Amino acid sequence: MVDTLKKEHVALSDQVKLTFESFPGQDVLKSVQLLGAEYEVLKRKYLKESSERRQLYNEVIELKGNIRVFCRCRPLNGSDIVNGSAVSVVNFDSSPDELQVICSDSSKKLFKFDHVFRPEDNQEKVFTQTKPIVTSVLDGYNVCIFAYGQTGTGKTFTMEGTPEHRGVNYRTLEELFQICEERHGIVKYELLVSMLEVYNEKIRDLLAENSTEPTKKLEIKQAADGTQEVPGLVEARVYGTEDVWEMLKSGNRVRSVGSTSANELSSRSHCLLRVTVIGENLINGQRTRSHLWLVDLAGSERVAKTEAEGERLKESQFINKSLSALGDVISALASKSAHIPYRNSKLTHILQSSLGGDCKTLMFVQISPSTADLTETLCSLNFATRVRRIESGPARKQTDLTELKYKQMAEKLKHDEKEIMKLEDTLQKVQTRLIAREVMCKNLQEKVAEERKIRLKQESRLAVSAQPSTSTLTAVPKAAKKPPLNPSGRQPLRRITNFLPPPPERRPSLTKNAQGILKPKRRVSIAARPPSSPPTTRVLQPKRRVSVATLRPDTTCDMITSLSTATSESPSGSRSIRNQRKARYSRLFAPIPEIRTSVEAKPTLTGSSRKFAGSPTQAESRMGRHPTVLALQRKSLVWSPLNLRSMRISGRK
Numbered sequence: 292m293v294d295t296l297k298k299e300h301v302a303l304s305d306q307v308k309l310t311f312e313s314f315p316g317q318d319v320l321k322s323v324q325l326l327g328a329e330y331e332v333l334k335r336k337y338l339k340e341s342s343e344r345r346q347l348y349n350e351v352i353e354l355k356g357n358i359r360v361f362c363r364c365r366p367l368n369g370s371d372i373v374n375g376s377a378v379s380v381v382n383f384d385s386s387p388d389e390l391q392v393i394c395s396d397s398s399k400k401l402f403k404f405d406h407v408f409r410p411e412d413n414q415e416k417v418f419t420q421t422k423p424i425v426t427s428v429l430d431g432y433n434v435c436i437f438a439y440g441q442t443g444t445g446k447t448f449t450m451e452g453t454p455e456h457r458g459v460n461y462r463t464l465e466e467l468f469q470i471c472e473e474r475h476g477i478v479k480y481e482l483l484v485s486m487l488e489v490y491n492e493k494i495r496d497l498l499a500e501n502s503t504e505p506t507k508k509l510e511i512k513q514a515a516d517g518t519q520e521v522p523g524l525v526e527a528r529v530y531g532t533e534d535v536w537e538m539l540k541s542g543n544r545v546r547s548v549g550s551t552s553a554n555e556l557s558s559r560s561h562c563l564l565r566v567t568v569i570g571e572n573l574i575n576g577q578r579t580r581s582h583l584w585l586v587d588l589a590g591s592e593r594v595a596k597t598e599a600e601g602e603r604l605k606e607s608q609f610i611n612k613s614l615s616a617l618g619d620v621i622s623a624l625a626s627k628s629a630h631i632p633y634r635n636s637k638l639t640h641i642l643q644s645s646l647g648g649d650c651k652t653l654m655f656v657q658i659s660p661s662t663a664d665l666t667e668t669l670c671s672l673n674f675a676t677r678v679r680r681i682e683s684g685p686a687r688k689q690t691d692l693t694e695l696k697y698k699q700m701a702e703k704l705k706h707d708e709k710e711i712m713k714l715e716d717t718l719q720k721v722q723t724r725l726i727a728r729e730v731m732c733k734n735l736q737e738k739v740a741e742e743r744k745i746r747l748k749q750e751s752r753l754a755v756s757a758q759p760s761t762s763t764l765t766a767v768p769k770a771a772k773k774p775p776l777n778p779s780g781r782q783p784l785r786r787i788t789n790f791l792p793p794p795p796e797r798r799p800s801l802t803k804n805a806q807g808i809l810k811p812k813r814r815v816s817i818a819a820r821p822p823s824s825p826p827t828t829r830v831l832q833p834k835r836r837v838s839v840a841t842l843r844p845d846t847t848c849d850m851i852t853s854l855s856t857a858t859s860e861s862p863s864g865s866r867s868i869r870n871q872r873k874a875r876y877s878r879l880f881a882p883i884p885e886i887r888t889s890v891e892a893k894p895t896l897t898g899s900s901r902k903f904a905g906s907p908t909q910a911e912s913r914m915g916r917h918p919t920v921l922a923l924q925r926k927s928l929v930w931s932p933l934n935l936r937s938m939r940i941s942g943r944k
């Protein structure tokens with residue numbers, strides 16, 4: 292035995308003995324290298340093509356509409372014949388995606404959908420149209436397909452079908468398995484199936500063991516990745532169509548059904564089949580996880596029509612409420628609303644991750660051709676039209692409008708930015724100019740200050756040189772004969788000069804006389820009556836305006852005017868007239884108690900009269916109550932630097 296084995300070993304060793312020739316030659320190695328490079332190029336190309344195909348496929352689906360509506364009409368059945376409503380109110384003569392409903396008043400209503408299935412269309416035909424959408428799940432998109440319609444119109448038939456006429460659910464999984472097989476070696480797929488129902492707003496796991504028994508409460512929770520999950524829900528791994536069929540059968544067995552007047556085995560709950568696809572690209576290692584929801588909704592029957600009461604009535608109310616919530620969500624999605632009311636029902640909440648966004652949604656609107664169901668048929672068709680119209684009609688337009696609006700906004704933004712830049716440039720220029728002007732202004736101010744200094748010096752010199760002559764011109768000699776006008780030691784009133792008062796800081800440098808001369812004077816206008824009669828009757832008529840100069844009110848200097856001086860020196864012949872006039876004016880203006888006749892008394896005028904403090908009193912001391920002076924007491928004096936200036940000029944002359 293051992294010998295035999297040894298011999299076999301030697302023989303085999305001889306067979307596999309490696310010789311020098313047995314190593315691949317350089318040609319072979321080169322070929323292998325070339326093949327390797329070629330493989331890498333092909334792999335890259337494949338990935339690129341595959342990505343492009345997915346993208347184009349997705350674009351095709353999007354162009355057709357992410358929310359698509361198919362209409363399916365069931366054939367007339369036995370009960371329709373029994374009820375005497377075996378005449379079809381639905382007409383399919385127009386086109387493959389249109390149907391007409393003949394209303395009770397014989398009018399026809401046209402409805403248009405993405406596809407219309409006639410009563411004679413079989414399950415296969417239905418699935419052919421459905422296939423492109425469901426296979427998106429293998430490319431990583433979430434898909435949701437649901438059947439909506441009145442009780443007994445074939446929702447369960449379309450989605451689940453029968454062993455002989457299998458529906459969308461089974462065919463979908465069959466198709467998925469087939470594609471998985473085709474992509475074997477490139478993408479590795481894992482398919483998991485869950486089955487649940489939403490009954491009276493409660494979630495029930497149809498794949499859980501002993502599902503008939505009350506199980507723990509299932510709730511919808513948001514996962515870390517933002518998707519909606521139902522913790523505790525059974526996820527069964529399926530490897531082939533047989534597994535799927537068995538699972539669907541077991542799930543359907545425990546589904547809540549009840550008998551209504553419209554359907555003997557009416558679905559009283561929403562049945563949801565969830566297929567989770569986990570894909571791993573074996574070439575680039577990319578992983579995807581997506582959901583496909585296949586939903587057989589409960590019937591949208593009217594409560595009154597189904598004669599529901601008690602438990603059935605409660606079911607119907609829950610059904611209608613959740614269907615209404617679904618309609619709201621679809622409408623909001625289609626109209627790109629900012630808020631999608633997913634949480635208004637368990638049904639929409641659980642489907643949240645598969646409705647909207649990049650998800651593909653397909654709605655089957657199931658109708659009955661029977662005249663007895665005309666109202667329900669019209670209701671369902673109107674609802675479906677609304678859903679579809681929002682997406683492919685006005686909603687698309689609205690989307691386009693939104694895009695247009697965004698484009699316009701972007702353009703406006705660009706335009707505004709340009710404008711802002713322009714304005715900023717202008718602002719910068721203006722600022723530069725402003726700075727330049729400020730510098731210029733400063734220079735000018737400095738120049739002005741310099742000039743002012745020089746001028747003041749000149750004026751000071753002039754004032755000093757003009758001192759002797761000025762003293763002769765003043766009324767001081769006359770005033771000297773009179774009692775002192777300013778017993779309080781205030782500056783005596785000087786003759787009006789046209790010299791500008793020196794600025795305060797310059798005063799100390801001036802001589803005493805010059806100070807007296809340069810006391811600020813004030814020119815005012817007073818009213819005086821022009822002489823209209825011979826000199827004997829010539830009296831001061833307070834009509835003509837004459838200019839008189841007064842001291843500035845803020846100074847305590849007394850005012851003296853040529854007029855007052857003239858009046859005080861008027862001939863004694865006119866004294867009686869003056870006295871008469873005095874009496875008259877005294878009547879007119881008297882009493883003026885604040886004016887004191889005593890030159891010794893310091894004036895105690897208040898308010899506006901204080902402005903003339905000193906001057907009128909002293910004037911009065913010389914001329915009594917002269918009307919002009921009295922008028923002055925009552926008139927506001929106008930201080931004008933221009934007058935001063937003209938005075939100064941005339942003074943120089």
Ligand SMILES: Nc1ncnc2c1ncn2[C@@H]1O[C@H](COP(=O)(O)OP(=O)(O)OP(=O)(O)O)[C@@H](O)[C@H]1O
Nearest residue numbers: 365366442443444445446447448554557558589590
């Ligand atoms: N297109 C069709 N071809 C043949 N039979 C159909 C078709 N549609 C529906 N049926 C039949 O009509 C009956 C009622 O259908 P189904 O139970 O699917 O209605 P449903 O809309 O699911 O009702 P419910 O909402 O009450 O569950 C079933 O016996 C089904 O086989």
